[in-house]
Amino acid sequence: MDKESMEMFQKILDRLDKMDSRFDVIEHKQDRTEKKVDDLRLDVAVAGRDIRRDIYELKDEMETVIEVLKINEMLPR
Numbered sequence: 001m002d003k004e005s006m007e008m009f010q011k012i013l014d015r016l017d018k019m020d021s022r023f024d025v026i027e028h029k030q031d032r033t034e035k036k037v038d039d040l041r042l043d044v045a046v047a048g049r050d051i052r053r054d055i056y057e058l059k060d061e062m063e064t065v066i067e068v069l070k071i072n073e074m075l076p077r
Contacts, residue, residue: 001009069075
């Protein structure tokens with residue numbers, strides 16, 4: 001190979017190295033983003049479970065209050 005071809009080949013290799021480095025950064029950011037999304041999914045699932053539990057407890061407490069009011073004849077039966 002002549003000198004000009006070697007220089008051109010080296011420039012190509014340098015650009016490929018830079019692209020490889022950029023891909024590594026992109027992969028790292030994508031992994032981090034994926035973990036954040038997974039954490040968010042878990043947080044949403046836990047919040048949903050907690051909300052359903054709270055609603056169930058509130059419904060149960062309201063039924064109790066209604067029965068107490070009926071027993072004390074504060075609500076019609």
